[in-house]
Amino acid sequence: MSTTVAAEAVTRSPTASATSPRRRRRGPGSLAVRLGVFAALLLLWWAVTAAGLVEPLFLPGPAAVWHAFVRANTCHPISAGVERVVCGEQNYFLWEHLLASLQRIAAGVSAAVVVGIALGFLMGTVRPVATVVEPYLNFLRSLPPLGYIGLLIVWFGIGDASKTWLLFLAAFPPVAMATIAGVRGIRATRIHAVQSLGASRWQVLRHVVLPSSLPAIVDGVRIAVGFAWTTVVAAELNNGIPGIGGLAYIAGTQLQTPLVIACVIVIGLAAIALDALIRGVGDLLVPWHGKA
Amino acid sequence: MDHHDHETPPAVTITGVTKTYLTDSGDEVLALRETTLAVQPGEFVCIVGPSGCGKSTVMDMLAGFHEPTSGEIRVGGSLVTGPGADRGVVFQQPNLLPWMTVRRNVELGPRLRGSPAAERRELAERFLTMVGLDQFMDRKPYELSGGMQQRCQIARVLANDPEIILMDEPFGALDAITRERMQTELLAIWREKRKTVFFITHDVEEAVFLGTRVLVMSARPGRVVLDLPVRLGDGDAGPEMRSLPQFVALRDQVAAAIHASHDRPTAAVA
Numbered sequence: 001m002s003t004t005v006a007a008e009a010v011t012r013s014p015t016a017s018a019t020s021p022r023r024r025r026r027g028p029g030s031l032a033v034r035l036g037v038f039a040a041l042l043l044l045w046w047a048v049t050a051a052g053l054v055e056p057l058f059l060p061g062p063a064a065v066w067h068a069f070v071r072a073n074t075c076h077p078i079s080a081g082v083e084r085v086v087c088g089e090q091n092y093f094l095w096e097h098l099l100a101s102l103q104r105i106a107a108g109v110s111a112a113v114v115v116g117i118a119l120g121f122l123m124g125t126v127r128p129v130a131t132v133v134e135p136y137l138n139f140l141r142s143l144p145p146l147g148y149i150g151l152l153i154v155w156f157g158i159g160d161a162s163k164t165w166l167l168f169l170a171a172f173p174p175v176a177m178a179t180i181a182g183v184r185g186i187r188a189t190r191i192h193a194v195q196s197l198g199a200s201r202w203q204v205l206r207h208v209v210l211p212s213s214l215p216a217i218v219d220g221v222r223i224a225v226g227f228a229w230t231t232v233v234a235a236e237l238n239n240g241i242p243g244i245g246g247l248a249y250i251a252g253t254q255l256q257t258p259l260v261i262a263c264v265i266v267i268g269l270a271a272i273a274l275d276a277l278i279r280g281v282g283d284l285l286v287p288w289h290g291k292a
Numbered sequence: 293m294d295h296h297d298h299e300t301p302p303a304v305t306i307t308g309v310t311k312t313y314l315t316d317s318g319d320e321v322l323a324l325r326e327t328t329l330a331v332q333p334g335e336f337v338c339i340v341g342p343s344g345c346g347k348s349t350v351m352d353m354l355a356g357f358h359e360p361t362s363g364e365i366r367v368g369g370s371l372v373t374g375p376g377a378d379r380g381v382v383f384q385q386p387n388l389l390p391w392m393t394v395r396r397n398v399e400l401g402p403r404l405r406g407s408p409a410a411e412r413r414e415l416a417e418r419f420l421t422m423v424g425l426d427q428f429m430d431r432k433p434y435e436l437s438g439g440m441q442q443r444c445q446i447a448r449v450l451a452n453d454p455e456i457i458l459m460d461e462p463f464g465a466l467d468a469i470t471r472e473r474m475q476t477e478l479l480a481i482w483r484e485k486r487k488t489v490f491f492i493t494h495d496v497e498e499a500v501f502l503g504t505r506v507l508v509m510s511a512r513p514g515r516v517v518l519d520l521p522v523r524l525g526d527g528d529a530g531p532e533m534r535s536l537p538q539f540v541a542l543r544d545q546v547a548a549a550i551h552a553s554h555d556r557p558t559a560a561v562a
Contacts, residue, residue, distance in 0.1 A: 198377030288390035
């Protein structure tokens, strides 16, 4: 009996068809296409460099980049025939550089999430606050990080504090803006419904406004982390070792093009992995996203 | 004590209420003109009229979402100043919270009041069983069909035990078969609980079928043009009531009132 009723619910549910494949799943065909395109690009890169069409200084081949990557992760003689051994690049392994940058991003973005969500809720629920603060938020949002890193160094020194501040300042406007949009996008009747059940102002905030704006906040955090990645190189231009952005910059000034490319690829892959992680956490937090 | 009509205080009094609002282009619209109304406890009042006649305005002010421009609304003797748990509202859209299960949604009202977990659990189970959703208590709202979500919303309002139930075209978005079934269920629940109900609809047949009293409203400005008691076995009849001659006569009377009020402004222009 209960199974027939359950079956009825499934067939009558307008969202039933949308619930089973959580996201639009890519078929095996499109994965093959992606791999194929990737292999073709790799081959083109190899062919162009192997044929000597481009000076290796401008574009080293895949093998040279791989070699630079391996060298950056191992201990090796300082040069051929010399006994002195150095480890990694700039005295740190590549993964240590990456970890240092990730720690800065984590510190800056964590602060941005806390402050951004709090300010976003305040601005989304109290009109006068939004009216006063919004222009400054837009001002800050439009500043290029490279423009004011010098100022932050003067204020907070050459150490990690100025870098964390820069990442924080770059990451917190998108979180705040997304939170405001999330709060303002809540349907009035959803709030009215809960008020009519007897909810106080605080209970409305806790039981409706906060969870309803979670999907927008998750999107805001994803954008913020993206901003943090683009900012991390700027943050590490000065005294940025260890740090993957600092390493990329120094490698560039020393014309170690293979190492620059290796760093760029590592930054890109780490960014994609981190975004996938946040998206996964977001899906866990807001399983109803797109369904209600 | 004794329960004669003249002894019972009205559940709702609307005294000289006018509501105007400004459109985005700055025009002032008279949504409701000088309306006075008294509703006794246990009445099932259906408000019917064309869209834009201010029937939702009446509902919004009763619920406390908007204030009257002038006049006053009292529920159980006290002035309405905002939304409250004494007036449960069933909206056209289910408005369930998607991060909570069906059961948690129904428990929400008692939970906001701080009822103990065991008590609100029992309440939720009782009302979900009443609306036929006992098999679906641990589902998420978006896993249910529209009609089931609407029943869940009704259970949520009933579990909160309001004095008055306000329903704004609650079955408007449902298909005809589900709607008829919901109407029958609603009447059964009302017979058991005898709550005061305000029910807004644009469906004349629905109004006459459900209500013990039908108010017809006309548009621009919104006002009550017909206040009709409907006593067809005092709501005890089943679906077969729809084909009774008295039912048909009442339905035609309501429909005629709507058309008359609808035609008048046009005639005035011509």
